[in-house]
Amino acid sequence: MEETFISSKPSGNEQSIDLNQITLRPFHLSDLDDLMVWRTDEKVAKFCSWEPYTSKEQGISFIENIPNKFLWCKAICLNNRAIGRVSLKSRSPHDKSRNKTAELAYVLASKYWGKGIATYVVKQVVKVAFSELSHLERVEAFVDVENVGSQRVLEKAGFQKEGTLGKYLVMKGKSRDMIIFSVLSTDLQL
């Protein structure tokens, strides 16, 4: 049967959490077991370009390569346990000073969906991007047309929808239409 890309709204029937308990911090190798929970989950990977991990070595390699791969990357933590990741990637990582655009990406363990965590985190990251990474003028995000939850997160965090990019990238072997969102440093009152 063909894989469908339907995104249903989380039921929200589980306990809510105090968003003040959510923190962002660097990844450590000691986060490996927590990282593997969501990096091996097909539900989490469904709208992402990556395939679920099949070995802990992949997780170790991911953590070790963070400084080479990302402009900025943090573990989304609940009570200091890594329940997700949020990152900013530069278009030309070798020339950070001239590159004024970064691509935002985020992922959260499915157990914690529908509690407002991603929206809370993305709002924080936008502030960080335009204050701590002060050379940035634009943060953009590409979201699958059927990833309704992620589109909603960006809208709630103040991103503007700029348009739809037809068959923009191949994900899980299929060409996908992606929506591009952005927020500009001039959009915000920091």
Ligand SMILES: CC(C)(COP(=O)(O)OP(=O)(O)OC[C@H]1O[C@@H](n2cnc3c(N)ncnc32)[C@H](O)[C@@H]1OP(=O)(O)O)[C@@H](O)C(=O)NCCC(=O)NCCS
């Ligand atoms: C997308 C994702 C980050 C959303 O995280 P989240 O913490 O559940 O999002 P929030 O709780 O902040 O929800 C924000 C809004 O989106 C809605 N929403 C969340 N998931 C939804 C879904 N699957 N379908 C429809 N609406 C959804 C929420 O109801 C909320 O809207 P509301 O306040 O109007 O009710 C999470 O589902 C995830 O990690 N998915 C897998 C990885 C992924 O797709 N990353 C993004 C790639 S671009």
